[in-house]
Amino acid sequence: MDERDYVAGHPWLTFAYRIEFDANAQLWARLGEAFSKCQHLTGAPLTPAVAQELGAVYLAKGALATTAIEGNTLSEEEVGKIISGGLVLPPSQRYLQQEVENVVAALRAIDVDSRHGGTVITVDWIKQQNRHVLAELDTDEHVAPGEFTTANLVVGNYRGAPPQDVPYLMDRLVAWIAELTDGTDSHPASVRFFGAFLAATLSHLYLAWIHPFGDGNGRTARLLECAILTNSGLVPWLSANLLSDHYNRTRSEYYRRLANASSHGDVTGFICYAAQGFVDLLREQIELVQRQQLRVSWVNFVHQRFQTLPNTEATARQRTLLLSLPDGPTPLGTVRRLTPELAEQYAGRSDKTVTRDVNRLQSLGLVVLDRHTIEPAIMQMAAFIPGRASSSPRDRR
CATH class of the missing domain: 1.10.3290.10 (Fido-like domain)
Incomplete structure (x- = not known):
């Protein structure tokens, strides 16, 4: 052939x-x-x-x-x-x-x-x-x-x-x-x-x-x-x-x-x-x-945590604020406008209300604050991710 x-x-x-x-x-x-x-x-x-x-x-x-x-x-x-x-x-x-x-x-x-x-x-x-x-x-x-x-x-x-x-x-x-x-x-x-x-x-x-x-x-x-x-x-x-x-x-x-x-x-x-x-x-x-799974676990944790708190308008607003925060730092001056739902809840309210809500979330251990930014304390959910559980988000930057 x-x-x-x-x-x-x-x-x-x-x-x-x-x-x-x-x-x-x-x-x-x-x-x-x-x-x-x-x-x-x-x-x-x-x-x-x-x-x-x-x-x-x-x-x-x-x-x-x-x-x-x-x-x-x-x-x-x-x-x-x-x-x-x-x-x-x-x-x-x-x-x-x-x-x-x-x-x-x-x-x-x-x-x-x-x-x-x-x-x-x-x-x-x-x-x-x-x-x-x-x-x-x-x-x-x-x-x-x-x-x-x-x-x-x-x-x-x-x-x-x-x-x-x-x-x-x-x-x-x-x-x-x-x-x-x-x-x-x-x-x-x-x-x-x-x-x-x-x-x-x-x-x-x-x-x-x-x-x-x-x-x-x-x-x-x-x-x-x-x-x-x-x-x-x-x-x-x-x-x-x-x-x-x-x-x-x-x-x-x-x-x-x-x-x-x-x-x-x-x-x-x-x-x-x-x-x-x-x-x-x-x-x-x-x-x-893993980040997506962490986020889902965080949302579930937040809802469980807030079920133990008084069912008030302020508590509902604070939960909305917390769940609206993206991963990483967010300028404090922008939090009231993060989502349309949040903007509606803060409509007609002063910046003092925002400050009280932020301080309340910090006292609950749910956010990390510095002078100008806020971020969710989501990494407390990462207990089994090597190198993450032992330090705060702020420490790792």
């Missing part, structure tokens, strides 16, 4: 990867930490409202990241408003909004599938993702959304695989993904996680190398990566988009690692880079979740 055309020009498309423990101990350590942190997040109790809020935040981050890598200039705030339906851009910028909406729709579909048995990764499914990301966008004449390219593609200094070999290569990629993720329930969860992470990052790398579509290859590759992580059942949906966020934050390094993987055969370097970024952002995510 004649050798296929891609072999000479793309010898790195081997569909084989072997990782040795001794030579790659650092990578295994990173993957072990990533697995542990995913387990931590999966078991983290959150109220439905907080879970929904965090889900919206990370959906916006993921959609922003994967489109920003390709040149989308919208901010995270703008993306959040687009997702919530609170922003429609003018016609000249409408394509930026469309790019984000396309990715959001694809991500939501992956999430829905994960709740109903997961996504079956097929060539047609990958084509569908490309069709999603390019929907209603103007494209070059040679681009057919959701269809393999028939043109020889060159992106920067990189030439995609020969178009005549693309269907064959994509069939091999899908078969390889199935092989890498074929972890039965008899395998430890950690082993299945390692297989899923390798499948996700390698499929991202290979799809970028093959470059099967006329446009949208990067976004399609990152959707594929997200779907594989989600399908594993070991990466919470909240975390499935973190790799895209990592690539966007470190964009120049992302491109360098992609290039080195093909030109120098440094596939392990790309996987290590992805694993380190994943771990770093999982740490950030856990800290955020």
Whole structure:
């Protein structure tokens, strides 16, 4: 049988990867930490409202990241408003909004599938993702959304695989993904996680190398990566988009690692880079979740504490003031206007009333005061967080 055309020009498309423990101990350590942190997040109790809020935040981050890598200039705030339906851009910028909406729709579909048995990764499914990301966008004449390219593609200094070999290569990629993720329930969860992470990052790398579509290859590759992580059942949906966020934050390094993987055969370097970024952002995510959990515990504590106090108008106002305080110091001169509810309760009252309320909260040990600021004594809830319980918020600054 004649050798296929891609072999000479793309010898790195081997569909084989072997990782040795001794030579790659650092990578295994990173993957072990990533697995542990995913387990931590999966078991983290959150109220439905907080879970929904965090889900919206990370959906916006993921959609922003994967489109920003390709040149989308919208901010995270703008993306959040687009997702919530609170922003429609003018016609000249409408394509930026469309790019984000396309990715959001694809991500939501992956999430829905994960709740109903997961996504079956097929060539047609990958084509569908490309069709999603390019929907209603103007494209070059040679681009057919959701269809393999028939043109020889060159992106920067990189030439995609020969178009005549693309269907064959994509069939091999899908078969390889199935092989890498074929972890039965008899395998430890950690082993299945390692297989899923390798499948996700390698499929991202290979799809970028093959470059099967006329446009949208990067976004399609990152959707594929997200779907594989989600399908594993070991990466919470909240975390499935973190790799895209990592690539966007470190964009120049992302491109360098992609290039080195093909030109120098440094596939392990790309996987290590992805694993380190994943771990770093999982740490950030856990800290955020802990803060949210701390806040929920604080609110419950405040309500319990005030149940022991006389049920008066002043007590109700003081509770509203306390629960309106954000984390960290707040200028004393602004507290009466922190929320519309608080402003209404202080309407027609003098600053002396505010001072009495603040002093009352201090006497109850519920706030920390200095001459010009006030902050909730929320850290008294952090008895089991290392390095926090032994000092006041003021001492740690």
